[in-house]
Amino acid sequence: MALTQYKQFLTTNKIVPVNNNDGEMVKRVGSRIADAIGRYYQQQGLAEALEGYNWEFNLVESKEVNAWCMPGGKVVVYTGLLPVTQNETALAIVLGHEITHAVAGHGRERMSHQLLAQGIEVAGDIALGNNSQTVDIFNQVYAPTAQVAVLLPYSRQHEYEADHYGLIFAAMAGYDPREAIPFWQRMAAMGGEKPPILLSDHPADADRIKKLQDLMPEALKYYKPGN
Ligand SMILES: [Zn+2]
Numbered sequence: 350m351a352l353t354q355y356k357q358f359l360t361t362n363k364i365v366p367v368n369n370n371d372g373e374m375v376k377r378v379g380s381r382i383a384d385a386i387g388r389y390y391q392q393q394g395l396a397e398a399l400e401g402y403n404w405e406f407n408l409v410e411s412k413e414v415n416a417w418c419m420p421g422g423k424v425v426v427y428t429g430l431l432p433v434t435q436n437e438t439a440l441a442i443v444l445g446h447e448i449t450h451a452v453a454g455h456g457r458e459r460m461s462h463q464l465l466a467q468g469i470e471v472a473g474d475i476a477l478g479n480n481s482q483t484v485d486i487f488n489q490v491y492a493p494t495a496q497v498a499v500l501l502p503y504s505r506q507h508e509y510e511a512d513h514y515g516l517i518f519a520a521m522a523g524y525d526p527r528e529a530i531p532f533w534q535r536m537a538a539m540g541g542e543k544p545p546i547l548l549s550d551h552p553a554d555a556d557r558i559k560k561l562q563d564l565m566p567e568a569l570k571y572y573k574p575g576n
Contacts, residue, residue, distance in 0.1 A: 350484070351419040351420045351421045351423055352421060352423065354419065354484070355405070355419055355421075355423040355425075358409075358425065359407060359409070359425075362409040362410065362411065363409060363410040364407050364408070364409055364410075365407075365408040365409065365410060365428065369408075371408055371428065371431060372408045374408075374437060374440065375406050375407070375408040375426045375440070376406045376407075378406075378437055378440050378441050378444060378522075378524075379404065379406030379424055379444055380404065380406065381441070381522040381523065381524075382441060382444045382445055382448060382518055382519065382522050383402075383404045383422065383448070384522065385518045385519075385521035385522040386399070386448065386452060386518050387399060388521065389514075389517065389518065389521060390452075398452065399452065401421055402421055402422040402452075403421060403422055404422040404424070405422065405423050405424065406424045406426070406444075407424070407425055407426070408425075408426045408427075408428060409425055409426070409427055409428070410427075410428050411427040411428060411429055412427075412428075412429045413427045413429045413430075413545065413546050414427065414429045414430050414433055414536075414539065414545030414546065414547050414548070415427045415429065415430060415545065415546040415547045416430050416443050416444065416447050416547065417447055418444075418447045418448045418450065418451040419451060419456070420451055420454075420456060420457065421451075422448075422451070424444065424447070424448065426440070426443075426444070429545070430443065430547065433532070433535055433536060433539065433545075434532060435532075435535070436528070437524070438519075438524045438525055438528040439528050439529075439531075439532040441519040441522060441524035441528075442515065442516070442519050442524070442526070442528055442529045442532050443532070443547075444515075444519075445514070445515030445516065445517075445518040445519040445522075445524075446511045446512060446515035446551075447511070447515075448515070448518070449510065449511040449513075449514040449515045449518065450503065450507065450511050453507075453510055453511070453514065455503060455507040455510070455511070458507075502549065502550045502551075502552070503550055503551065508551060508552075508557070509560060512529070512557070512560065512561055512564060513564055515529075516529060516561070516564055516565070516567075516568035517567070517568055517571050519568075520568045520569065520570075520571035520572035521571045521572075523572075523573065523574075524572075525572060525574065526565060526568035526569060526571075526572055527565060527569075529561050530558060530561055530562065530565075533553045533557060533558055533561065534553075534558065536548055536551075536553040537553040537554065537558075540553070
């Protein structure tokens with residue numbers, strides 16, 4: 350279902366080409382993070398968890414401040430996010446975070462909860478993909494777009510886990526994890542009446558910043574500047 354939805358999303362949105370600096374940056378940062386995740390899972394003896402992952406990173410034209418990763422490694426960054434990330438390192442922080450949600454199966458968990466809550470019986474992948482209700486839930490979980498009325502926020506625990514491993518993956522990819530603090534502070538400053546999508550499902554409050562600070566010493570152990 351992820352692959353179908355991803356292809357559909359790309360055909361209905363304008364992809365920024367790789368001969369554009371930003372388009373190239375998204376692919377470059379993305380593949381560095383993906384490499385780091387591959388190495389981390391290998392080291393942990395969990396390489397099979399990434400089976401079926403076929404990474405793809407695309408920057409699409411959209412004012413939305415958002416980015417997401419579908420299961421299978423299909424990633425989208427919206428151009429509206431770049432004025433907030435401001436630099437390559439902060440982009441690596443966001444990608445590390447979003448990709449962790451995918452590889453840690455957070456979306457799958459949220460999707461099962463939602464299916465249960467709506468009384469939908471899971472009769473197999475094919476049945477799921479053909480059911481418009483399940484496609485709606487899929488979109489609410491994986492690809493929050495302006496067309497989706499309901500946003501499903503990540504739980505605190507999922508957020509914490511995505512921050513934790515996201516920092517480690519960014520650091521392993523050669524990006525300074527400390528950039529996460531000013532980035533999430535910039536995100537928090539964008540709250541208010543109509544917060545960006547990324548903020549709606551990833552609350553950036555004082556608690557998050559505090560936890561990021563607590564995670565920093567561990568993340569910095571993985572960071573070798575100049576990689
Ligand atoms: Zn998150």
